[in-house]
Amino acid sequence: MKKALKLFLALLVSVSLAACSSSNTEEATTTEGSETTSTSGECPVTIGLVTDMGGVDDKSFNQSAWEGVQRFAEENGLQDCVSYLQSTTEADYVPNLSTFADEGKDLVIAVGYLFNEAITEVSANYPDTMFLFVDDVVDHENVESATFNAEQGSFLVGVAAGLTAMENGSKTVGFMGGMEGPIIGSFQAGYEQGVLAVCNDCKIYVDYADSYSDDAKGQQLAAKQYDLGATVIYQSAGNAGNGVIKEAKERGDVWAIGVDKDQYQDGMKDDGTSVILTSMLKRVDSATYSACTDMLNGTFEGGTKVFNLSNDGVGAEVTSGRNLSDDVIAQINDYAEKIKSGEIEVSSEATIANGSSN
Amino acid sequence: MSILISMVPATLMVATPIIIAALGGLFSERSGIVNICIEGIMMVGGFAGATVCVLLESDPTFGPYAGWLGLLAGLVVGIIYSLLLAVSTINFKADHTIAGTAINMLAAGITIYLCQIIFGQQRTIAFSKGISKMKKIPLLSDIPIIGQAFTGIYPTIFIALILVLVTWFVVYKTRFGLRLRSCGENPHAAASMGINVYKTRYAAVMISGALAGLAGAIMVLTNGIQYTASSIHGVGFIAIAALIFGKWHPLGTLGAGLFFGFSSALGVYASMIPLLNLIPSEFFSCIPYILTIVALIIFSGKAVGPKASGQIYDAGKR
Known part of the structure; x- marks a missing residue:
């Protein structure tokens, strides 16, 4: 009886693990999919947003950041040129940022001061990719740091x-x-x-x-x-x-x-x-929207950009x-x-x- | 004097979940199972309480009682979740501390995961009322001068006081209590007298889960406006400290819980009290932990905790 129970639990664990890994691959393929459509569809700029822990529907920073990106995409008809990757733990930050950089995104966005170390590391590894870092400052040439007054x-x-x-x-x-x-x-x-x-x-x-x-x-x-x-x-x-x-x-x-x-x-x-x-x-969407627009106009540059009343x-x-x-x-x-x-x-x-x- | 009076509601609010969760720990430890996952059970209970409260609030029949039904949900879900501890430590003889730690970690993940599924965000939606303060308590509020202290307190403190008395009665005055304590002191001797150690410990862990789940729901529904990953923020461990500081006795845990609540209120009001305003407020936040360590040192020579607590019971071993 006890053995049977143990066996059952072991089975349960392996099944749930398998379920986890399969759903992970699924997610990976969907992002891959969106990537292929975006490169085939002649994008003037490609933009990737890496979320903090929590999705783009978290009714907080991540959502606000993604709304800014989407507003930009809709206004310019570039819906196929923007995508996001979700982080579930802090350990996902570096891999997610690197994935977008490897895919050749022009601009990679990360929201939240927790990204500080990850951005520092990845922006040094990919000097040709531009990064937007919202809410804290990283002093690299290819990073625009957005802070709020x-x-x-x-x-x-x-x-x-x-x-x-x-x-x-x-x-x-x-x-x-x-x-x-x-x-x-x-x-x-x-x-x-x-x-x-x-x-x-x-x-x-x-x-x-x-x-x-x-x-x-x-x-x-x-x-x-x-x-x-x-x-x-x-x-x-x-x-x-x-x-x-x-x-x-x-x-x-x-x-x-x-x-x-x-x-x-x-x-x-x-x-x-x-x-x-x-x-x-605190309008995170203003920061992502303006960075995307700058990217499209070719005026994006590294350094600190302050967001205040004047720029919403x-x-x-x-x-x-x-x-x-x-x-x-x-x-x-x-x-x-x-x-x-x-x-x-x-x-x-x-x-x-x-x-x-x- | 007026400061002291304002400190009463502040003290009771913080003390209530500590006392109830510590009573939960008491049942489990008295039966010989170390329950380090009170924190995790409180999280699950708090999540269940907030969720039920949010979902029932707009219902015309259940709406007015949504907060209280939330407490009930916390209690029931706490029992269910505590079965994880019971199964792993009693049936599978897992180390109590390691199993408890794992259950704590699972609670943090699972509650946020369920929030994401139910509400589409990393926390529950804000409830509009939760459990409300009592504007006035019959008799107590009518006492001149000190009656003021009993306006604006949460009714949940009375649940805590009743539970302290019930726990004392059950543990010291009933047959079940005697069996419970004997399982925690010497399970082999208890088994030789015909007591079913497994059953007794199962019951103890489930009571423990009920109380911890209730404490978690009370905490979320009185302190805040929603369940978040940081809603319980270590109170489960403070409850364990209160249990130790109260020498594993119901009245002792009541005293310890009230004292920890008082030290938290003191941290808030210290800036208004001469002399105390010179001490940084962080000091008052660490008093509970310092005192627990001191208590452990003082009690270390004397046997006050259940002797077999934390030991794995194997009927075939002597």
Whole structure:
């Protein structure tokens, strides 16, 4: 009986392994297939996108990056000239990037700072292939590094927070970051300046969760800030920020601000309204779209390219009919114009210390 | 005083899943099976809880109870998933630690894989409510001054308190509890008295899975808005630490769980408390681990844990 069970388990394991490997080859052949069609169909440029862990339908960075590539392809009728490879583990980065380089793609795109080492290695091995690296910097001649001026988008959501806090009289807002440092510090800095620009006697509480995953800590910190009178909290802490959204839902009369993408759906309450006042948007699709266009026009070059308000790289989510009044939206657009024209310069240096207020 | 009062809900929220998961570990270890895969079972339970909650939320009949049905789903899926540990360690006599580690790794992969299939993304869709806080608790909230501390806490803490009492009763006052403990102390002696060690251990591991799965579902449905790969982030291991720190006793684990929750709340509020605001907040995050190591050193000479815990039971071996 026991032997039979062992045998059965062993069989099960081998069958599932076989299933895995067969599906892998299947995937490989489909990408191969798309490759042959793309070379036969006279492509002015060929472009390959390597996803991070997660597919092009992950409703996050990968999806956004692929949407930028597709928008480019549709506008130029080059649907057969773009393709993607999915990474399932970090170990896939180098092989996937090399596969595209071997196939002779003109431009290979990788999204996310996790690719740093892989891009460094592969771009050195394939000096004739161009690479786009989104969200971090690799200093090679054939790599364009796209970075985002998060402080500009954060300034705009700060304007929304400050105006909302003025409106209900609390004049208090909060910021919760993941880990202290220059990256999240720039989010905090822009937010501080945006709040103070519209409400110069507003109080801003700043806390860091010391984590991008601990949503319990995020909720505790949010409860603390809301108890102190904050009406709006801007969270920039990955999954820890989910705790802020949960606490806002519990209270019902306060707001949270989303980050990186439109988080309106995440803030849905059971009455059909959302606690997400607005979201700071990081437009990965703008970065991939513009790199593809540059490639087609022959203007693509290595170096760092900064994405900001002027080239639609960052922004605030201002869909009318949600939680922002048209008047607030008008003011946000006003400030956006001022930042674009250089009338307002947003610094990326945060001034309020972790665990304190101004 | 007002800071202390605000710390109560924060403490209880973090302590609840730790206490329940530690009770799960208690059942399993008391029967002699080291359950290092509490973390993995919590992941599976959390995933099941969030998924059921999301899918039932819009349903007109089940909608209002979606969060509670999510907890039930976490519990049931936890039992099913814990059978992996039971089969591998009890039937196939695998090393408990290695089997547990493998089960942990499988949980991280399988939950994200299922999210991708069901929701088309690497996490579940956000649920709108989950388990909500209680605005007011009858009697407790009416107490002057300290009554304030009992507004805005999650009802799940009462599940944890009831489970502590039930566990204490089952382990120390029932025939099953006596058999359970004897299997963990000396399974051969227990078997010679006619106790079916295999059956007892199976029951213990399944109870353990039920509690860990429930703890995972509680954690996801109270702390956040969706299940993600980092939803459980090591709380399963903190629960094992609470079990050791609480000397494998239900009331001890309750105390340890509350203390770990308190130290987490202290990390959040320290910046508002004079003197404590000079200590970096990371310090409060490591208190549980430091204390567990200290406890292990202190207890090392005395036999407090189940004697046969972690040993493979082979009826033919003496």
